[in-house]
Amino acid sequence: MTILETGTAAGTSWMVCPGCGSMIYVKRYERGDRVCPECDNHGMLTAAQRIDLLLDQESATPIEYAETVADPLQFNDSRPYPERLDDARRRTGMTDAINCVRGTLGGVPVVVAAMDFRFLGGSLGSAVGEAVTASAEVALAERRPLILVTASGGARMQEGIVALMQMAKTSRALRRLDEAGVLTVSVITDPTYGGVAASYATSTDVIVAEPGARLGFAGPRVIRQTIGQTLPAGFQTAEFLLEHGIVDMICHRSGLRDRLIRLVGMTVRSARPYTNDAEAVITDPAGLPTADAWDRVRAARRLGRPTTLDHLAGAFEEFVELHGDRMSADCPAMIAGLARLDGVPVAVVGTQKGHTAAELAQRNYGMPTPSGYRKAARVFRLAAKLGLPVVTLVDTAGAYPGIEAEKQGQAVAIAESLKLLAGLPVPVVAVITGEGGSGGALALAVADRVLVCENAVYSVITAEGCASILWQDAAAAPRAARALRVDSAALLELGIADAVVPEPEGGADTHPAAATALLRRAVRQAVHELRAWSTSDLLAHRHARFRAFGVARNDLQENR
Template identity: 55%
Template sequence: MPASVQAATAPEWTACPRCRALVYTRRLERNLLVCPECQYHARLTAPERVRQLLDPGSVEPLSFAVDSEDHLRFVDTRPYTDRLYSARLSTGLDEGVLCLRGRIDGHPVVAAVMDFRFLGGSLGAAVGEMITLAAETALADRTPLLLVTASGGARMQEGALSLMQMAKTSQALGRLDEEGILTVSLVTDPTYGGVAASFATLCDVIIAEPRARLGFAGPRVIRQTIRQSLPSGFQEAESLLANGLVDDVVPRAALRPALARLLAFAAPVVPHRRASGAVPVIHDPDRLTDEEPWATVQRARDTARPTTLDYIGYLIDGFQELRGDRSGGDCPAIVGGIGRFDGQPVVVIGHQKGHQPADLIARNFGMATPAGYRKAVRLMRLAAKVGVPVLTLIDTPGAYPGVEAEAGGQAVAIAEALRLMAALPVPIVAAVTGEGGSGGALALAVANQVLMLSGAVYSVISPEGCAAILWDDPAAAPRAASALGLRASDLLRAGIVDGVVPEPEGGAQADPLAAAAALRAAFAAALEDLQPLRPDQLIARRRSRFRRLGAPTQEIVIVEGANR
């Protein structure tokens, strides 16, 4: 048993360190050392972690010839060499990290698993070298890298040499970014200091165990240096999730499937062609049956219409939601993540409203904050790194107009999204599924192909906003709706959208499954058209598409290959 789990008076019983409940030891072991009463996740050794996460029989140790050196001849209450000897004797490890090749649910991975028992998981020269070698092995193998962190910070006994490992390991992660290799960090309790401020938080995806602590300065350092009182839950995983610093908090029993979903995202793609048959996308506006514009607006706003998460449930296999902008915020009005669409790995992002009042309020009625657009940008960069398409689903009255959003840089966040999408080297297909309101919608719609459901609307401003500004009368909203050209037929005729996906009779809300099936066929056809194109061709065509909008009638050409 790990040191953090204390044996009770009888050896077959264990006392939980947090709630003090007595738990039958064998039950605790079957529960992966998670207390069944309070869900306390006891610390695991590196070998225990490997046995829980990796497929049996798949583990191949990476025996790097690395050893710690006492170049400072450091002595505190004991010589550093004595501490190293004791750590090796008590743990059976050569250093504070195990590096290996293996598989998780059949998916190959290179893993580096830290062990807090070894001098508090401290980051010394040997640990930094081993993490770096693991990253270089992942690069050579073209295999995802998994980092399981547990550390109190830099190893003080090695002085500034320990500090340099932060730069060294960060550089190694940067190489993997450049070469398109997926990186995943599993944060366990605790992860502090130099590890938190380098490789633990530089990965593409960061997941954490419940109540795992992550931070640069630990609570004791904060209290002793600046005498600041700390709030409840400070630096714990759940707080980090709310603040946009990790993607998910995953209980130990669910870690293997969660990691398997992430690794499946990076697995080789089996070529897939859609079944033959007509694709239900209308390109001729005269084929669309128009209803009165204000009625179309009301239909598009119907809370019974499928939401982005509804469509994701219908369209995306193995979806793993990723959260946070990594800058201190997460926005529930934009959801995104990774999964497979018809066997093809994709990143999917969209506005999320909800059906019930409580859901609508929690999701801010689909009106995103700057953190939402920054989260979308982060996920698009992940798609570009790994080389997979982006699908976006647009349904918002507009970006959130509040004071805090403006103070947080709403305009900058939207502008950054627009610029990034224009130059993203992977296929992008967007679909307006409900409301497409203003720049808040366009921030997810700079795509190679822009589709629109027949009952959706897309406009520079809401009819109410237009009526209030131009007619000084919100009651003139129906008149504004007629003037704005916001229906699918209007937008197709103007070239704003490339195709319209017909909805079932009564609208998407009348038959969500049929609406999702039509959208699936439209997405599949668009991807099949786009995927043979090189990155420079995708970028050139996307730029040319938007360059033409509003320009004089003469043809404008952006030369393909200019961005190679």
């Protein structure tokens, strides 16, 4: 940052924005939490400023951590390491490159560990590793969500192999929080590299990045010098990482506190009373209006039907979307995140189509890629960790069939989702809202309750595909639909569906808001009923449910 003092008598100061080069009035820059009003560049904040920005006023109290070895290697380059430490302490007023506190965020008790790049580039040494570990231990003992705000150039060279060991030390501390079901969130600020990026910054449940923040194991200079590659525009920035599935979201500094309040709020259980709503669903096939299976297929595909995002907006009180498979991509056909349903925190995963040709193309026609199923699996595991019920909303012709999908292990991704859901220790409610196509749909529907919307369909293959293969005539699709028994009444009779969610007269597309309200009633009923079950009962019932398919009743008991 370049500060230009002008008009000393008047007490005015101006600076040059490091992002766009514009002249900015310093007081305006500070009032805006160091975000440039011209280009939106997010400047560095100190650890103390980070804590003040995030936590409720006057709620922060320091966390003490053990004293560490000051100079484990007796390191000396152009200056002795202790001199560098003393100089950094004088300049920053900090003991080391991190501040750790207890506090509240929107009234929820949390632990915050905020790094400060001013102190030796925010490098990870023994003191930082011990501070992060101590913070995690406080979070574990007091069951408070842990929020890590990172800013680092990597491991501290002056501490050598001892600094490297802090990566393992902090990773073990976070693993204990995983085992105990305590939420962890990292806030990536610019820059976050090396040992911090490859340990606690990216091993949390949720990764939030500020706009433009750079994150990576090797810095651009190291990459260029080592392999001589030309790096793409925006390489390692938050925007690049969101596209490639590494971070969950990008959040502007002005909205960061609110976003974190919503996230940690998902760990707070609601005590709202619930009244049984037995009429929310239809469980008797005779109670459904008669309709031809092919008519149901066509109704299920109407573009006016509510999508997963429509249901999320209308059936849930709030929704925080999480992105990416933490490997390579963020599939737009799969929506996943945390929500509230009647005050109850839940995890929601669903396929997303669209209402227009442009939306369909953008969402890959609702057909998930392997990264979509791996994103879903991430959220399933998070739900299991936090003890949240899972709701899945399924409307897909099937998993995406393509060369890249096969290269990335489409079959493996689906298989992993099936096995994960089969043993998930929390209630799972699946709703077939439109098309339920083959294994691509089943990958989200291994559930304790499988609900089917009145005009939805569920099948091993599309009617057209079946007609082409078995009748060698795609025009025989209506006949195939009837033969496959894809409609909701047949699914109820076969025991595939536990219940049918009624739709407004004329179909969900005629009254989308009413259709969403009906879906909300049905899901509420299922979630509240299943929350009363023990984990052992849930797993035993789920096993028995799927164990029975295809087995004659008189043989089933013997084979269990």
